Amino acid sequence: MARVRYGARTGAEIAAARTTKLPDVWSTGVVAVWETDPDAVAAVLPPPLKPSGRPLARVNISKVELPGYPLGAGSFAVTAAHGAVEGWYPLVMPMTHERALTGGREVFGEPKKLGEVTVERTGPDIRAALARHGVAFVEVRGTVDGPLPLPEPAPKTDFYFKFLPAVDGSGFDGDPLLVHCVRAEKVRRLERVTGEVILRESAYDPVADLPVVRLLDITLGEKTSDQRGRVVERVDAQALLPYVHQRYDDPRQIHDAPPEGSES
Numbered sequence: 001m002a003r004v005r006y007g008a009r010t011g012a013e014i015a016a017a018r019t020t021k022l023p024d025v026w027s028t029g030v031v032a033v034w035e036t037d038p039d040a041v042a043a044v045l046p047p048p049l050k051p052s053g054r055p056l057a058r059v060n061i062s063k064v065e066l067p068g069y070p071l072g073a074g075s076f077a078v079t080a081a082h083g084a085v086e087g088w089y090p091l092v093m094p095m096t097h098e099r100a101l102t103g104g105r106e107v108f109g110e111p112k113k114l115g116e117v118t119v120e121r122t123g124p125d126i127r128a129a130l131a132r133h134g135v136a137f138v139e140v141r142g143t144v145d146g147p148l149p150l151p152e153p154a155p156k157t158d159f160y161f162k163f164l165p166a167v168d169g170s171g172f173d174g175d176p177l178l179v180h181c182v183r184a185e186k187v188r189r190l191e192r193v194t195g196e197v198i199l200r201e202s203a204y205d206p207v208a209d210l211p212v213v214r215l216l217d218i219t220l221g222e223k224t225s226d227q228r229g230r231v232v233e234r235v236d237a238q239a240l241l242p243y244v245h246q247r248y249d250d251p252r253q254i255h256d257a258p259p260e261g262s263e264s
Helices: 011-019 038-044 098-108 237-247
Strands: 027-035 056-064 071-082 085-095 112-114 116-122 125-132 135-147 154-162 177-199 214-234
Touching: 027 116, 027 125, 027 177, 038 071, 056 116, 056 125, 056 135, 071 116, 071 154, 085 098, 085 116, 085 125, 098 112, 098 214, 116 135, 135 214
Parallel strands: 085 112, 085 154
Antiparallel strands: 027 056, 027 214, 056 071, 071 085, 116 125, 125 135, 135 177, 154 177, 177 214
């Protein structure tokens, strides 16, 4: 009988999938950082995260050079702290295909959603955007001014909440987990960009609530990174529940119950 592909895999096959070392995957992307409203930053952080010393927002819009399977990837995040650890709390991470979306959400708890990602360069002119449901809710436009010194490889921490909505529509199946995801980033090219960040109103991705008070930096770079995540604590479910709508386009989705008349 031919192998049934949905059947069980061998221990060797499972181990090979877990230990395969992938080559460096490079991306070309625009990063913009700005000072924003400190009250808005505090409002979007679920406990136990707290505001860090400076209320910043950051958008990262990239095209990733996956062989034969190019990926558009984005992230909109704000600064946050967990105890003595400072990092970034992403609110939305648009991805252009499902492979990147499901892996990040299921393994790390990343708030990934399917979306459109644009990174375009014509001569010195740059345009990058994140769009969903027909709205380019973040757009960065500018002109490349020249090269910047390459930074030394450095770790960067993102905070994620990993959880599963309850089967009966009430809370969660199990305690939510707070994840520290540390990325070791290498940069092989970096350029300064003079430009602007445009935030557009979107009912599904309301990043316009984190306005550009003072634009600090826009860069265009070529980067690669690896990431390691670890669960640092279990989170109080009732404290996290008011923020779970951040993960979904329909804020009622977290409260979905089984269809009437369904059997257990």
